[in-house]
Amino acid sequence: MKKAVKDFLLVKNTQLNHDNFRLDLRSEEPLPEILPGQFVNVEIKKSTEIFLRRPFSVLDIDYKTNTISLLVKILGRGSKVLTTYKAGDKVSMIYPLGKSFTEPEKDDKVLLIGGGSGVAPMLFLAKICGLKPEQVHVLLGARSKADHVDVSEYLPFGQYYFTTEDGSLGEKGFVTHHPVFKEKLGEFDKVYTCGPDAMMKSIAGKAKDSNVFCEVSLENMMACGFGVCLCCVEKTKGKGNVCICTEGPVFNIKELKWQV
């Protein structure tokens, strides 16, 4: 798909919790189809010290208003500066980048597992995968209740489960401790996940043992976003070292050289 570099107008910046913000960015032109797992690379112009663009997964798209919504979690200086942008600011983005998750079959029962900023593509996938809500199970993990973002807008699209490390919401522990994962993994046709590496590796290991289809969206460091700087390389079985920004960020776990 052809990439574009365009200025978007920030129409709304909503603080969701202490370190997560939703940015709604409007284009003057119609948007191409953008699918869950794909990302945009955002220029942070307001800081003279930040030269590299920052990648963000897409949380939602509204084709009627040509709006892309991003979930921006403060992870460093770049994301922090971006969260200070105000409605009316211009934001340059390169889009759409990367490859999306495999579309589920119409009778699939799927488990979507998100942690950290990896929640964004899971919510987007739940919303547009085209399955009935009873086929879509979404498991979200965070440190505490305060670290979870409000997902009420996405509740109509699936069954939701939560974990927290301190037990303040849902099951206490990591996502892999939740019964829907621990005891029911084999009931799912497909597992999709995005979040911290350790979380995804643990999920991938169990999915492999249970022989369940599993795709992960990697969050390796990125700069250019389109295969030039080589800072996002990942080892794969079939293709050797690949740039995840062009060959991924979504991979089937069978393609990766993870020790799972």
Ligand code: FES
């Ligand atoms: S981010 Fe530059 S090659 Fe992937």
